Amino acid sequence: MTSVEGEDDKQEAVPEACTYRGDSGRRPGFVTGGFNYTVGLETVPELGWAEAGRAGVGGRPRAAPCAELGAPSCRQGGVGRRSSAALRGSEDGGGSGLRRSAGSGLLGCEALAALIPFKIGQPKKQIVPKTVERDFEREYGKLQQLEEQTKKLQKDMKKSTDADLAMSKAAVKISSDLLSNPLCEQDAAFLEVVTAFDTAMRRMDSFNQEKVNQIQKTVMEPLKKFSSVFPSLNMAVKRREQSLQEYRRLQARVEKYEEKERSGPAMAKLHQAREELRPVKEDFEAKNRQLLEEMPKFYSSRIDYFKPSFEALLRAQVVFYSEMSTIFGDLTAQIGRPALSDEQRERENEGRLGELRALSIVADD
Template identity: 75%
Template sequence: MEWTQIPFKIGQPKKQIVSKTVSSLIIFCYYLFVIHIWELEDQTKKLHKDMKKSTEADIAMSKAAVKISGDLLSNPLCEQDQAFLDSMMALDTAMKRMDAFNQEKVNQIQKTVIDPLKKYSSVFPSLNMAVKRREQALQDYKRLQAKVEKYEEKEKTGPIMVKLHQAREELRPVREDFEAKNKQLLEEMPKFYNSRIDYFQPSFEALIRAQVVYFTEMHKIFSELTDQIDQGGLTDEEREQQNETKLNELRALSIVADD
C-alpha cells in the first residue's frame, strides 16, 4: 500500500480521547504497526508471486531439457553411430530422471511454501477492513466530540443544556465503539506481526530441504551420466580443441571457402 493511501491523520481531536500519559505513545505505536503490516502484506504478496515464477521456470527448464534429449535421440546420426546412440540414450534417461525429481521438488514447494504464503495473504483483507472500521469510528467520535464541545462553550441556558445532554448521550456509544475497536487493534496487531517468523520459518526450512534433496539427486544423476558418456576421458579443453580441428577441416572445403 502506498504512503499516499494512508487514510489517517496522526493528529488528535481538540479534546484528548485517551489519557495524556499514554495517548502520544499509543498513537505512535498504532500507526507504526499499521505501516509494518502494510509492508508485510506487500512483501508476502511479492514473495508468493516470485515463488510461483521460480517453480514455473524450473518446470519449463526440465521439460525443455527432456525435449532436447528426445530430439537428439531421434537424430539420424543415432542410426549410424552406436556410440552416439548409447550416449543419447543415457542423456535422455538422465533428463527424464531430472524432470521427475524436479516435479517432486516443485510439488513439495507448492505444498510447504506457496500454499502457506497464499493462505497468509488471505488474512490481510479482513485486517485492513478492521483498520478502516477503526478509522471510521474515530471520525464519528471526533465529529460528535466537536458537537459536545460546541454546546459546552455556549451559555448554559435551558435549551442549550438539553442539547448538550442529548449530544453527550449520542457521543457515549460512539466513544465506546471506538475504544473497543482501538483496543482490539492495539492488542492484536502486535501479536499478528510478531507471529510472522513462527509462521514462515517452517516454510523456508522446507524450501531449503527440497532444494538440498533435489541437487543431491542431480549430482548423482549427472555423475552417473558422466561415467557413461565420458569413455574417452577427454577434458573440456581437449574436446574444444578437437571440435576446432574438425571445424577447420570443414572450412578448408571448397564449398565453404571464402570468395
C-alpha cells in the same frame, strides 16, 4: 460532516490544513483533512472578491476559480466561526479577508470557509493521545510491510517453480531431438551416449516435478493462506478509522454546545450530544484497544507460521540436488570419456571446423 440542528447552531468550521489542487483537465479544488473537496465554481466577474465571499454566507458559495487567486497553496489551521468582517475583507488591505488573501498569494482560512459548501467538525482537544496514535501507526505499518513482503515472496516462488519446470522440460526436449537425429543412427557409440543423456534428463524432470509439487504444498499454499488474512485485518483498521471520525465529529459538537450560553435549550442539546457521544467513544476505544493488543501478536506469529514452510523448502532443494548429483554421476560414468578443458575443446572444435572449410563446396569465392 457536522449536522445542523438549527439556525442558531450553525458553525462553519475551517479545515485543519488545505492545499490548492488545480490539475490539468480537472476542476480546481482543495485537499483538506485527507479528503478532496472540489469547490463549487460559479465565477462572478461583476463582483469583487469581497462580494464573492458574501455571496457564500448563508447559502451556496459563489467563488471565482482558485487559480485566479495566484495562490498554489495555503496552510492555516484552526476551527472557529466566520465573522462577516473576515468574509468581507477590508478595503484598505487590513484584516484577513479575500482581498488581502488574493494579494498576498494565500487564501485565508476564514475566506476558505466561504468557499466550502458544507461543515467540517474537528474537536479542539486531543481525543487520542499522541503516544497511542504513534503505537498504532507503528504496529500497523509493520503489518503493511509484512503483507507486501508476503505477496512478493509468493510471486517470486511462483516464478522460481515455473522456471525450474521450464528448464527440465527444455532439457528433455533437447535429448529427445538428439535421439531422433539421423546422426545417432549412423554412429552406435554416439547413440549410446545420447540415450544415456536422454534417460538422465527424464529422471531429472521427474525429480524436478516432485520437488515443485512439494514446494507447492509446503510453501506456496501456506503463503497464499497467510495473505488471505490481511483483507480482514485492513477492514478492522478501516472500521476503527470510521469510528474515530464519528468520535471526533460528536466530540466537536459537544465542545460547541459547551461554549454556548448556559440556557435551557442549549443545556438540553448538550446533554443529548453527550449521550450520543458516549457509545461512540466506547466503541472506538474497544476497537482501538483490540487492535493494539492483537496486531503485535499477529506480527510475532509469522515466525512460527513460516518456519516449517521454509524448512520444507530447504529439504526439498537438498533432496533434489542430491538426486541430481547421483544422476549426473551415473551419466559421467556411462559416457566414459574424460572431460576436456575449455581450451582443449575449443582447439578441437577449431580443428574440425578447419577441415570443413577446406571442402570445395564451402570455400570462399
